[in-house]
Amino acid sequence: MENIVRQQIFQLADEEYKKFHSKLCPNANNIVGVRLPLLRKMAKQLAKENWREYIKAAQSDYYEEVMLQGLILGYVKADIEEVLNYVSNFIPKIDNWAICDSFCNGLKFTKANKERVWNFIQPYLSSEREFDVRFGVVMLISFYIEENYIDRVLKVLDKIKHEGYYVKMAIAWAISVCYVKFPEKTMEYLKNNRLDDFTYNKSLQKITESLRVDKETKALIRNMKRR
Secondary structure (H helix, E strand, O other): OHHHHHHHHHHOOOHHHHHHHHHHOOOOOOOOOOOHHHHHHHHHHHHHOOHHHHHHHOOOOOHHHHHHHHHHHHHOOOOHHHHHHHHHHHHHHOOOHHHHHHHHHHOHHHHHOHHHHHHHHHHHHOOOOHHHHHHHHHHHHHHOOOOOOHHHHHHHHHHOOOOOHHHHHHHHHHHHHHHHHOHHHHHHHHHOOOOOHHHHHHHHHHHHHOOOOOHHHHHHHHOOOOO
């Protein structure tokens, strides 16, 4: 089955898209060039078939093969504990931001299992591995920036200590989303936090780039920059 899937991936390859996407993912040199909607379509189909057998035997030589495995886990119908077991086996394969973010965004079962998944992602937020931490942060962005969790989210973000670029950028992105949705709470946090200067300033920059923040507020935020 895995060979048939690889053939399908190569049949769907688009050379122009490969060039474009390779520039966005400079640390991925194994991109075939298949657009995400096509991979999602394949994943949806595979999730209806014998997905356990496929994931067990799946090849991971190409970016798209890894992406496909992650996307499948967002579509399968199975017990939450079984799926989380597959998720924990998949996370070590994440080695770039694009696979990480698309994977997280697809794990919609989180909505019906909020507290269970919250507990599941906590160890990843203190991992030494860059994309483990990014996985945890992007899961927060995708499912937890809401009334019931905002205080916990800000607290958790403030505790993360990792020098990885993709971690810092994810934290800045998360804080900007927190600000858009909960401006008062996030402003309080911005006035009193333990973020390093790079992440703090990036957070402010991302807030000012939001179309949902007015001009006056953007001017105020810019003045909060650490020099």
